[in-house]
Amino acid sequence: MKYLAIAFISLFTLKAQAALITTFTNQASFLTAAGSTSSYNFDTNSASGFSNQDFGDFSVVAAGSGIRLSVLGGASSSTFSSNHLDFNTACCNIPDTMTITFDNGLLAFGFDFSNEDPTSDYTVLTVDGQSFNVGSSGTSGFFGLVTDTALSSFVFQDDPSNGGANTSTKFDNFLFASNSNDVPEPATLLLFGLGLVGLRFSNIKSKAV
Numbered sequence: 001m002k003y004l005a006i007a008f009i010s011l012f013t014l015k016a017q018a019a020l021i022t023t024f025t026n027q028a029s030f031l032t033a034a035g036s037t038s039s040y041n042f043d044t045n046s047a048s049g050f051s052n053q054d055f056g057d058f059s060v061v062a063a064g065s066g067i068r069l070s071v072l073g074g075a076s077s078s079t080f081s082s083n084h085l086d087f088n089t090a091c092c093n094i095p096d097t098m099t100i101t102f103d104n105g106l107l108a109f110g111f112d113f114s115n116e117d118p119t120s121d122y123t124v125l126t127v128d129g130q131s132f133n134v135g136s137s138g139t140s141g142f143f144g145l146v147t148d149t150a151l152s153s154f155v156f157q158d159d160p161s162n163g164g165a166n167t168s169t170k171f172d173n174f175l176f177a178s179n180s181n182d183v184p185e186p187a188t189l190l191l192f193g194l195g196l197v198g199l200r201f202s203n204i205k206s207k208a209v
Contacts, residue, residue: 019128019149027110030144030175034108037177042083045071057103057176064089064096077170079114079140084172087123087156098156105152108177110144116168122159123169127151133159134169150178 024030031037040057049070051062062069068088074081089096102109115123115135122133125143128151134143156169 018130019147019151021127021130021132021145021147023132024110024144024146025142027142027144027175030108030110030142030146033146033181034110034144034175034177035179035181037108037110037175040174040176041172042071042085045083047072047083058174059101060085061099061101062096063099067096067098069098072170077114078116080112080170080172082172084170086168086170088168089158095157100154100156102152102176104178105150106176106178107148107150108144108146108175108179109151109154110142110175111171112140112142112173114140114170116170117158124157124159126155126157127153144175 022033024033038057040055042055045055047070049068050060051067051069053060053069060069066089068086070086070088071083072086073083077084077086087098113123113135115121115137117123117137120137122136125132125134125145127145128147128149132143132145134156135141
């Protein structure tokens with residue numbers, strides 16, 4: 001019974017811990033860690049502003065005043081030559097957020113970005129209570145993360161430390177996966193641990209007999 005109690009305590013401990021998140025700025029490295037991925041670009045979406053829209057596998061929601069979430073053509077970006085997601089807020093000092101929520105929990109999520117904010121701010125991604133800087137003003141590239149815990153909600157906002165507002169960060173070419181080659185899931189570790197506990201318990205009973 002003692003060992004079973006330890007196993008249950010371990011289960012709750014694993015659930016209480018923050019997700020172990022590894023970030024990538026190289027798409028090839030991300031894909032190696034993520035394994036098989038699904039993809040989404042915004043090429044088939046018409047140009048329009050919105051505050052809440054479902055894109056099938058995920059939805060995008062705007063929170064705050066002065067925000068504009070749009071699927072816009074390439075003319076609006078120096079980076080993307082086709083439709084893409086535009087996270088644009090009004091000046092100034094407004095804590096606007098863009099939340100991307102997937103229907104299913106992910107172990108990997110990556111995207112191309114272009115931060116076209118003129119105020120030297122970072123775009124900040126917060127997931128599972130952990131925050132990551134996604135490129136400062138004038139930069140573009142790839143950002144991805146792989147986690148050991150399935151996560152579904154990804155929140156983007158302006159870096160609050162520099163003031164101002166995120167006047168335009170653009171996103172395209174989402175890559176996402178519910179499987180990962182990088183790290184084992186907590187449930188797998190728990191099953192392995194329970195197996196070891198069971199083996200130990202059997203050995204103790206055998207010796208007692």
